[in-house]
Amino acid sequence: MSALATAVVSETETLFTAPGINYYAIAPILIIFGAAVVSVLVEAFVPRRARRPVQLVIVIGSVLAALAVVIDLRGTRLITGEGALAIDGPTLIMQGTLLIIALLAAFLMAERSIDPLGDAFAPRASALPGSEDEQEFTKRGYLQTEIWPFFLLALTGMLAFPAANDLLMMFVALEVMSLPLYLLAGMARRRRLLSQEAALKYFVLGAFSSAFFLYGVAMLYGFSGSVSLVAIADTLTAKPSEATLVAVGMAMLLVGLLFKVAAVPFHQWTPDVYQGAPTPITGFMAATVKIAAFGALLRVLYVGLGGMRWDWEPILWIIAALTMLVGSIIAITQTDIKRMLAYSSIAQAGFILIGVLAVSPAGLASALFYLIAYAFTTIGAFAVISMVRDASGEATHLSKWAGLSKKSPLVAAIFSLFMLALAGIPLTSGFVGKFGVFTAAIASGATWLVIIGVVASVIAAFFYVRVIVIMYFSDPTPDTASVVVPSAFTTIALAAAATVTIVLGIFPQPVIELVNQAGVFIR
Amino acid sequence: MTELMPAEGVFSLIWLLIALPLAGAVILLFGGRRTNAWGPYLGILTVGASAVIGILMLLGMMQNDPEQRTIGQTLFTWVFVGDFSADMAFQLDQLSIVFVLLITVVGTLIHIYSLGYMAHDPDKRKFFGYLNLFVAAMLLLVLANNYLLLYVGWEGVGLASYLLISFWQIKPSAAAAGKKAFIINRVGDVGLSLAIMLMFVTFGSVGFQDVFGVAGQASEGTLTAIGLLLLLAACGKSAQFPLQAWLLDAMEGPTPVSALIHAATMVTAGVYLIVRSNVIFTAAEWAAIAVIVVGMITIWMGAIIGSAKDDIKKSLAGSTMSQIGYMIMAAGLGPIGYVFAIFHLLMHGVFKAGLFLGAGSVMHGMNDNVNMRRYGALRPLMLITSTTFIICYLAIIGIPPFDGFFSKDDIIHASFERSPIIGVLAMLAAGLTGFYMTRMVAMTFFGKARWEDDVHPHESPKVMTIPLIILAIGATFGGLSLVYWGNIESWLEPVTGIETMELALPAWVFELTTLVLVIIGAVIGWMTYARREVPIEAPRGSWLTRAARKDLYGDAVNDVLVVQPTFYASRWLVWFDNKGVDGFVNGSAAFIGGLSGRLRHYQTGFIRSYALSMVGGAVLVVLALVLVRAS
Amino acid sequence: MTTFPWLTTLMVVPLVGSIVVALLPKARTLLAKQIALVVSVATLVLTVLMALQFVGDSVEPFQFVESHPWIPAFGISYSVGVDGIGLVLVALAATLVPIVVLAGWNDVDDSRGSVKGYFALILVLETLMIGVFAATDVFLFYVFFEVMLVPVYFMIGRYGGAQRSYAAVKFLLYSLVGGLFMLASLIGLYVVSAQMTGTGTFDFLTLAGLNIDEGVQKMLFLGFFFAFAVKAPLWPFHTWLPDAAAESKAGTSVLLLGVLDKVGTFGMIRYCLPIFPAASNFYAPVVIGMALIGIFYGAFVALSQNDMKRLFAYSSMSHFGFITLGIFVFTSVGQSGSVVYMVAHGLSTAALFLTAGFLMSRYHGSSQISDYAGVNKTAPVLAGFFMIAALSSLALPGMVSFIGEFLVLLGAFERYMWVGALATLGIVITAAYVLRLYQRTMTGPLKPELEGMPDLRGREITALVPIAVLTIVLGLFPAPLLNVINPAVDRVMTSIGATDPAPTVTGAALEQPGLPAEGTEQ
């Protein structure tokens, strides 16, 4: 048994599988899943006019209920579902964060005041872009309500993904999470060609990566005779010799997961999808998929492959460095704000990987904190993007943000806050996050990675700062977009994101305690 | 070392000596236009009050025993760090009181004179403010009890000099001259700074008493270094070779300034510094020799320049250089010379102030023209000015019984004591003095009138002539009285030490020889410039004349050796900063930007290309893992 | 010892003021200025009250200490306190802010950023400046160090000149590069402290007390020093400064060069030396080399600048060379001199930038030297202050800058004679570029375009007078500075295990009357 495993596993549950299923422990997943099913039924049976309010009640109610259960479950550490699901500290923190972020994302998706034509989604995704049908639907004020079942299903997958303790569960969760997102990405009301293209790219590449993931699972199964992470870890300790099978399996598994976290060189879908997808969905997916995927990655690496730490560390090391650098470097010449944030999210993935690579409880805690900080900031940033508009919809080209501070000082200030947080300026959540992962990494001896991270941070700071330059230091042009006053939905989401960004920057202690107490993954 | 006496009675006012003119300066300079009306009078009053205090102190000091004439007054500890400490403290002894009197008395006279000379200048108030500032700084210089405080006065007079040289700063030449003076002085200041530092490192203190008390214990090398550094400082302040170039330009300032600062007092600060540090120079022979050499070179440079200039003030400035050269040289002669250096300094202060003020008076009547070739035959029109000028002239060339005779002859004697070569050179230079001063007097007051058309020469008002008369009286009797009545040698002896001269020949031989040489020089001058027609356009002259007109190429040398290379280096560094250092910074930014531009094109937008990079990545990861596992 | 939270109060007052100013209606510009002035003056008064209670020769390393846990998970606390060095710099900041507010009264209009925004930023900056000098927790220091960039960035970028956003971004990124490397070192330090003491800490005194392995010190030192070298700025990390200074409003430049850049040199003496004594010794020759190059490089480049503000920036670079030199020669004279120099440079820079700013505001805001000539004729008061500022910059004896400069040179000379001697030559070039500037702008015939240029007004004079008075008074009576600085410097010297060289001639008793206590008997 590796040193890590000894450190990580302190309980004797290793050989003990719970008989049956602890339903309360997996209730958050079940609640959301149940709500999703109900939501599908609502689509079928509830009259069109009533669908939106009903769906909203279901979504908000179920998310809040799930959140309540997660909070109630705090401190739980158990493995249930015949070893398929691990409900432990990290899982619960991620689930909690996912639920809160999902709630904010739901608010953004429910926003109707921003776009004069309705919400951010095509009234009928099946209608041809620009066709008479579409215009008719728009005129009638149809709203797409199928987004809600998709949303809930994706959320189900996300909640299960970091909890999955065997690779089959993980694969299923991955697909449950991904498939609805593929569809959601293609449902933008405006710029539908881009949106559809994003959906296609996301789907094909996502499926492609799933195939890798699955094949990797197959190899590991072939090696260990089980898809359980614990069993794989044990087999690795027992017979560390079978090089090729394990190496191939591990590599392909990593490819699938790294695709989801958008690590270089598996990142290329990210800019296209982030740019093309409807902005609330981009915000939702940028924040939550990253959490869920890192949750799964962490569990696979720490629990399943912890014994092979010395094998995967150098590779992930290079990938992390590349991810930070490539993401940051390409972002500096972007002209579309959503695309820029997509590259930024790639770079951020690299920073989180630093925490992952610390391979220590501190690394896990710091990665969790970073994910929380990043998720709130990101969803807030996309909320702002959804509000900055001109006649053709969202004004995502950076030139249209020139002098925005004149038109709306408050929004410009909030967006600047998010940019500074992403850049990692102190007194914002992003700084504490970066500080945490760097600290964990240096404590584990990954000093050079931190130095690369520092260099990448500087490069990244350039493009975050550039947005501030454009908003504050340039004079408004006739093309400058205006900021639409949103309804309470977006306002709440934005306020929450901004508040968390500041509070986590100034008083991070409670959350740091939370992630520290989350301890380690259960085995 | 003499014990410091506590400052009691009149001596408790030492600080007031400085504070009075300083207060005057502050009020005049910061008081603004409100003080225009009465400001100049305040200026005179404060300096005059200082003079009175100074005289009282002299009287008080004379009542004490010679050993009890060194008075110390400490106000507070000024700078203190670790082992370093310098007090805001004054030391009044026989040497400083001489300077105090010179500065305050001559200063008062020149203040009064300025009342007339500057009567119509709109910035008269500022002028008096600067003059007061100068007096305060100069007093601080001579009263300080440690080198660091001396440095404050040292630069203070430099500042005042700068401000006054460029007083008519609307003239670019005046502004440039002031700047030049300050910068060249700064070179000298480097010497003073380093000397102070070396003293601290060597002796652990920069106070006069401490340093002189243990100076003998230091190695000769160190003392020589300190001596040379002090000499550098003296060269800067006293316009000695090689830092002489600023003095001639300094004549851009108003004439009273030239009289006070660039003749009587400030430029002699170098002499003060060397004499004050006599302990060090006595112990460091090579430094003393360097002092003699510098002094001798300057004596000749100044004399040659003075002989060739047609500008009356510049000619006088050359003369000043030369005379200070005498003093510096004397100070290099050792204990034998210190007293004479100070003696000559005092005498020079009086007659040179008289000469400058006289020149100012002439200019006043000649529409501020300084070209002696446009003077001539002014004597009948300016009786007082010419008489006083001629008295001072007799003093400077050393005709008995005028004061220069006593002081200069002593120096020449002392130099023979040291070495015949030095003596002969000093003696010959005295002859040259006779020539150029006669030339000046002849061109100005005698010969034919060569005035410009609209000039109506006239005598100056009383406020200007009275100081002239007083100075002339001083020039007439000063030497006599200090030799026969006051005995300056024994007065200064406790400070400088003394050494009796043992000359191979009786003193009158030297005196006579010198006198003969001076008269020969004077006669040549007279024959050339009074008897013959003086052309209005200067003749081309010999190469030496041409060189002397260009200040013996002092500026050209500085320009080629220092100024040009500095600006060349500066421009090169600007280029290097932009292209090199900043170029690297901007270049790395541009590099990353370029890299970004390239990298983003790998994001082709084609799904299959993305898939390819995923497959490629996967293959690499697999290979890497297999390799890692295999190894 | 009082328990009143002085330092926190000093930080809170301007912060609250800033919020109040920011929340004012946009049209109430006058009120915004008035509030800013009142708040900054109140802060100054509080600072003076605090300084009066400072015990010069206290045994405590820090006074006015406050400590509250902040992020205990990382051993981070909100700990503030000042020693003599911190105190004088806090005082410097508190002094300059009201002056800048007053001087910048009409500097900004509504054309680009809002007026109230400018003043709110100044007040925020004051909070951060005080914080950065008062922090005794290294992490807290870092936070202030970095966050300070943000208001300055906005002050340059929003209210600056034509190239403002280039300058602002360059400033920010350059500083961030330094800051982030420092962050890496900071974390390294934390990890080392965790390894050595069991629990990681950022407490300065604890860290300074650690005996860190020399190899580790050498690595960690670099991160800290790089950040400080960029901030100070030391050659060759200086190129952001001319741009930032040239594009800023005069007030911004004053705070930037006068106070903010001091954080760099402050950091060296407060953090680099005590925490990494061995590394400091190891790198000292390199640093001294950089400082020397900086002294001459800055001065030479300043000599042929045609832009006043760039000239001041390069001259500051030269001055920072002196300050750094003084710190790294490891003599108490040099280090005390450096701290005095920091104060002096703050004052002289303020005077230079403000007078130049007043001058520029009278002629289309041009900072080109060649646009001016003979100003003395039409604006003698302005020229007079310009002269005082120039003299202060060239360290005229009798001004506080002289004391700083001389002590630095003396300290250097004590330790390395030739270094000190070489650096002393710098004073000539300094005089050259300063007087050349004065000559070109203030003297000579008045340019026809400048005919009728008004002289300084009451408000402007009010802003300049305190600087001039402080410059001269502290030059003649520096005891208030030296009394508090010397004990702090002694502590630094002890922490690096350095002792002052003794005079070569022994028996040179300090016989002057009125010596401080440590002097020998009469």
Add this chain to the structure above:
Amino acid sequence: MNPSNYVVLSAVLFSIGAVGVLVRRNAIVVFMSVELMLNAANLAFVAFARMNGNLDGQVVAFFVMVVAAAEVVVGLAIIVTIFRTRRSASIDEPNLLKF
């Protein structure tokens, strides 16, 4: 027959699928290639289940089939929409989002 041959076969199939994704232009064919990869994995699961002597692999295969079916639904929906918009099923044609 040695079950490990099936593993080799599955690897070959997986590779064919992967290459198919890379070289084919028609979105449907690309999609089928992905399905081929999934099924290659299924084959591997089953073969390994046989080799390891437990049924886990076979169970996994069933799950994968279900997931694949769901994926088909989603995939076809997207591809059909794109086809209707662009009148083309070329996977290279949607190329607005790049750089």
